[in-house]
Amino acid sequence: MATRSETRDRKTSSQTRSGRTNDSSRSAFSFGEGSAAGAAPLLGALAAGAAIGLGANWARKFLMQKSESMAAGNEWDEILKLEHKATLAKFDLLLATDDSDTGKRAALVKTIHYALNKHAHQEEQVVYPALRQANETVDADHLEHEHGYVKTFLYELENMEKDAPQFLDRVREFRNLVAEHVRMEEEQVFPHFRGELSEEQNTKITMLMNKEGMKML
Template identity: 75%
Template sequence: MATRNETRDRSRSTGKKTNGSAKDRSAFSFGEIETGAMPLLGALAAGAAIGIGANWARKFLQQTSESMMAGNEWDSILALEHKATLAKFDLLLATDDDDIGKRTALVKTLHYALNKHAHQEEQVVYPALRQANETVDADHLEHEHGYVKTYLYRIENMEKDSAEFLPTVREFRQLIEEHARMEEEQVYPRFKQSLTEEQNAKITSLMNKEGMKMN
């Protein structure tokens, strides 16, 4: 934890690191705009027309419904996922030592949710942050994802009726809550504000595509 905090303090003291206008940042291919705002029915019809299978349609529907609930904005989608993940932790923390089956099932859903979320951030949002010279924040957040995997590994491989189970889940939840707070309150609002509407739409579109791969 000390390492994370030290890194975080360094990140905070660095302050705003962006240089130049968002329009100058071309390397993330913001020019070719694909907003991801394609109407649901139109996309499904198009998919059916070219023979795309039911599995694709299921993935598309799952990702699209989540995106629509969050107003098709990348940061709102991620915030919604943070909230849903913390709710899963709360369900896990409400279990007893003899709820072994329930704990096993909840750990599995947590694994899926965290994996999908991290994939979207690591494949799109953090690279976009680095592209915009927000490297310290991106590196710090990705470093914390390493601890997320470590906690997942621990609770997956721990006896589910162990006395250590709930204290470990509690520590894990705290890490997720702090990490999500840094993203939602510090890094993402500043980054989003530095981008044009088109650049933000591009990030949303790319993120939805990555999310679909994990559904």
């Protein structure tokens, strides 16, 4: 896996070849039409569907998605930060188990799998394509490449005996990978990208990302 400095070196080289400038007009996020107003009918319809009985589990996940959006001020990067924090907390719960907690470990692995799968889907379908459209291709490719390692770890943990001697070591290694991935997104890539976008563009990304999140409920 490439280090941060290696990623930045490749990015600098790529930008030099492409002749990229700091003109914010190059970061226009243009796929899809509409604005935040389009989110209201979607949320209303989904809430109505939950209310008339699409199932307690679906409704719970729907409310979780909606509450994350509202609590974060309805901004895409803040929603992703909340998801990062919640997922790392689940890793910590898993690391606090012992070999006799096989049932709890299995349940937590499934919970982490769902959280990371939904999170990756939102990023891969909306955020990373938006980064590429804003000429941030190197960062987008690096982050999406790391999602492959995440999926490999998930597969391994789901198929590993939950009382295996190496189980917690692999969980700890997995958490470290996710934490480094999170750090790069939250401290480097997302703040820079958000700063290049207008409020209208940020709102559009939030709307599209929430729409993709609903598909994973």
